[in-house]
Amino acid sequence: MLTWSDAKTKAFQTTLLDWYDKNRRELPWRKDHDPYHIWVSEIMLQQTQVNTVIPYYHRFMKMFPTIDDLARAPENQLLKAWEGLGYYSRVRNMQRAARQLLDDYDGKWPQTKAGLQELVGIGPYTAGAIASIAFNQPEPAVDGNAFRVFSQLLEIEADITKPQTRQLFETVIRKLIPHDRPGDFNQAIMDLGASYMTAKNPDNENSPVRAFNQAYLDGRVADFPVRSKRLKPVDKQLAALIIHTPEGYLFQQRASNELLAKLWAFPLLANETDTEVEALPTVLAEQFCDETEIKVALRWVAGPAVTHTFTHQKWHIALLHADLRKQPDLSHFAGRVVPEAKFDQLPVPTVQKKIWQAYQKRQINLFD
């Protein structure tokens, strides 16, 4: 697979690192090599673009400056810091890992890739990144950039969506990574993948490593990386229950085993069939309210459904509204009534913000 001579390998390392030394991005988590800083940034950067992460990183470090702060944080505060970033299990796992570090490791970081992978939420990529950047270990950190860059440089045809392909790339990169600057090497690959060797509109003519890019030399850049197609999101019909009471609106904390776990939102019920639609007021009444009142108060909100697309599901949400004259009984309900002025204190998913915006607009329309 890798046919480069030692001289070519050395030339590649030198070319890449010289370019990196002059052109590296100054990023907030590149000011030092503190493993906590590297860790937080790497978790945030999973499947998330750099420009999105930067403000979150600053806020997070202000709120949780140390591992102890992270370990002790209330879950709602933690999720609030992550609100809008997505993949919320990342931050819940980070707190679990912080507690692991304090309880089982005496607060001392494992410094090997294998040791780091024992921590919850740290997989092969993040372990490689922390090991190389924070602890100077010659370990690969194979992310999407590394897949794209090395698949083009070496015309590697393996499907990068297959788990076993990662091992192939790690084996190759181990032969290329310089032992004196492994962290800079890995970060240089990422900077390269974010500048000249991007997925869309790459600029290989001006790339510092164009002479090493076999796919470019062969006019085959578009053929790499090889990746099987993704599944289309499945459509789901839902009804959002917008329950207004004298004290505010009813929010539900989503269960830990469902999508958007532990976040707060208006109750969402399945709305796939006519039968389910007819049963909605009863379901609602059983859960947290007096049935007769609910049946009188509940009505559909006019207007098109709110749509929200996840990686694997596309939600179509109709809105149901009820105005209650008294507080519902919430003793058997995982939720609370929140005044509008305090909505921003709860961690909510983006789809909840969309529902609220649509509801506000349509309520005005009803009075037109």
Added chain:
DNA sequence: TAGACGTGGTC
């Protein structure tokens, strides 16, 4: 192993 797990940017 394949599918679950979010969101925002881009074309």
Added chain:
DNA sequence: TGACCAAGTCT
């Protein structure tokens, strides 16, 4: 609008 992408991990 839809399809794809962005510093992946867990089950």
